[in-house]
Amino acid sequence: MQKILVIDLLNRTSSNFDWEFSEVGTGLLGTLLLDIFHDIDGDSPIVIAGGAISGVPAVGLAVAYVVGHSPQSGGIVESKIEGRLASSLRYLDLAAIVIRNISRNRVAIKIRTGLKIDFIEVENLFGHNIRESNSWFRSHEEGNFVLGTVGTPGDYGLANASIVFDDGFPTSSGGLGADFGKRLLKIIALEFGQVDVSADVKAISDAYEIRIPGNPLTLSEYKSPGMGVWPVDPGLPGYLGAHNFTTDISPAVTQFDSSKILSFVHVEQNFCVGCPQSCLKRIGLGEVNGNSSILHQQAFPIWFSQLGIADVNGAMTFNESCHVAGIEHASAGNMLAFLAQTSKEMEFGDSKLALRLLNSWQINPKTFPGGTGKLLDATTSENASAMMHVKGIPMPPWDPRGTQGLGLIMAINPSGPRYDVVEHDIDFDLTNYPAFTRESTLSASKKYGIPSTGFSSDNLGASKVLAMLSLWQLWSAMDSLGVCTYAGPPTRELTESHILELFHSITSSSLDLEKFLFLGKLRIEAQQSFNSKVKVSEKLNTLPQIFFDQPIKSGPSEGKKIDRQEFEDAKQLVYEASGWSNRGVPVGNTMVSKEYLRLRNLVKVRIDK
Incomplete structure (x- = not known):
């Protein structure tokens, strides 16, 4: 039977209880636990949730959720995480992990089979990005782990921070990286191993794979360059937001040719364990640095359409830089679009300005306009209407x-x-x-x-x-x-x-x-x-x-x-x-x-x- 693991960062202790509600998983389970522990503690935990079928190596089941209390909206926020996280939770026989309280020192949590938990002091990783922090962990700890890590924005508790799992699977919005940061939690490491699958379940996946070519949508996600590219190729005025939603279609989109991306697809592999759909691709320049080049679905629409930038190399740099820094693609992109509309710091179509600003936000996160990572803290009464958000959370493109x-x-x-x-x-x-x-x-x-x-x-x-x-x-x-x-x-x-x-x-x-x-x-x-x-x-x-x-x-x-x-x-x-x-x-x-x-x-x- 799966368990709920509860970790108390302040006291460096843990407890667990059996989870018997097989129909309650991921987003529902995370919400339920957030709600209950919020009442118990008077403060919200952060929850990493799988479930009874999540993580089984089969079509569509490589899904876990991170659920917390958003510093952007003040309400609930959740983020779907693909890749190996769900499989790792299943390998550990965990339905969910609840993380409570605040650590006295910056810490990494390592969880192994048998629910063996180590608290590792990592004050030395303050101010280090995702790639540097993960490299340090892997050089010091033996074994195969899924790492959920925050970069410098998370260290400072900025509301634009993401938690990045396995270098290229980030929380998309809501500022969940700030939650790790306020708890002085730098890394959570979950042991990863093989999860068995029954013949019946495998047969459903095999049958799905046979049907992929007959469905234009599933085929477009399966074939390179994959699902992160298609919204830009057809353009579609009235569907894809352009230049901070101030125009119908960006010239950068009309010039875009997805076939030119094919030479940058480095690895066509199944990042989502057991799922034949294979939506996600590594797309990057030169030698790819691990999963940080996995294309986030919002990255290209933000870059080519909302920012109106035709520079293909810049688009890949933008995608990878957000993964490495631990900053939400949507928060970074919406701020750049806002600045292009309201200031002289940025212009639509200017790749150099965009990457220069993004680089400065990585090096010194508090230079992000407003200083807190909250989009609304960068606005005034005169320009607030140009910030595209709902409940303080960035609008997708x-x-x-x-x-x-x-x-x-x-x-x-x-x-x-x-x-x-x-x-x-x-x-x-x-x-x-x-x-x-x-x-x-x-x-x-x-x-x-x-x-x-x-x-x-x-x-x-x-x-x-x-x-x-x-x-x-x-x-x-x-x-x-x-x-x-x-x-x-x-x-x-x-x-x-x-x-x-x-x-x-x-x-x-x-x-x-x-x-x-x-x-x-x-x-x-x-x-x-x-x-x-x-x-x-x-x-x-x-x-x-x-x-x-x-x-x-x-x-x-x-x-x-x-x-x-x-x-x-x-x-x-x-x-x-x-x-x-x-x-x-x-x-x-x-x-x-x-x-x-x-x-x-x-x-x-x-x-x-």
Whole structure:
């Protein structure tokens, strides 16, 4: 049976308890533990969560989550981590790790099989980047470990800091690296080893691999240069944000040719253990320094489109530098775009200025405008409207005016504007984006309220809003079990039936579609309840004003902007359908809220023992 490991940094102690709730994993498990320990300690822990099926070497299961209390929003934040982390948790028989309190000295935690834990003094690593810190650890400690490390921004507790796992798998937003920094936690090292897989589970993965070529979306992720490049190649005015969302398409995007990236793809290997999808690629200059060249999905859209920079070498340097420094790609990119719009420090299209600023933020993190790593601390009343954020968390580079369903869910989502919070509108729009909409996707989405004719990306009609809510709950269900949405329904080749089959084959427990989707509702309810508890204002569930004021000037969504009243009505429709008040507060009398309270009480009893 898997265990929950609780580590007390102040007292250098640990405890554990059995985890018997096989259907509660990753994002839901992390939220649950964050919520309970927040009440116990009067302060929030940071949680690294796997689960009952997370980490099994099979299609879509190389997913773990880091969940914490964001210094950017003041509410919950979570980040999906691909790669080996989930497998390492499984190898150690851990469903999750809860890290409490603050260490007296800077420390690294090493966790080995049998839950043997070492606390290693690493004050000497203060001010060292990810690459230097990991190199030191590997030279001093024997064995194969997955390392989660913060760089200099994390050491200083800056809100733009990421935790980078295995050199190239970072927390994407919310400032989770600052949480490690405030605890004086430099590295967490999890022993890694082989995890067995049954013949039944392997058969599902093998069958998925055979289906990859028949699905243009899965094939585009599988083939080089991979999923981090495709949003830039077609451009798509109204979908991809350009020049801090002030224009429709950047000249750097129109000039972009993804085939020119192929010569920079160094390693085509399966970073996500056992998953045949192989989305992630190392893309870099010259001899690649380990995983730091793994292309983050936001890096190229930020560089070529939001910053309008055509320099391919600079794009790869930007991606790798953020990994090495331990700074969020989105925080760095949004700040650069803000400066390009509002100051003389940066210009759209200028690679040298961008890299010079990024380098200065690596060397001296407090030169990041505002000095705290918080985007809003760099603004004034005159220029605040140019900072693209939701709840203080950086906006990803996808334009809500042309993808209004995505924009709505990003605004409401308790953990901020995750670009992977829900499937994007363009996959259901036969009129504006026929190249991206497949009849099989529409057919598979009928149960979620998607009509056979699809829907327009650039509106917020009531039936579409309810369909987007159902799709959000579907992806939340995958986030609750530990299934990668980049392999899952309704657009990829891992269907709901396959997920339920995987769950049964791995756990020997049964889970039907209704209960599976209920998990998605439960996770969203838990996160919204936490935000209500820590008093995150509902007024923050909105989008930057530019999306309501300035229309798109070209492309399939020409003339479109978000209607403020439609947006507010859409929010209220989501709140009502979710059983929340008109201020987005769970009212506590729904089946979902009652089940969350029951589950929370059961787990609290186990912790108290």
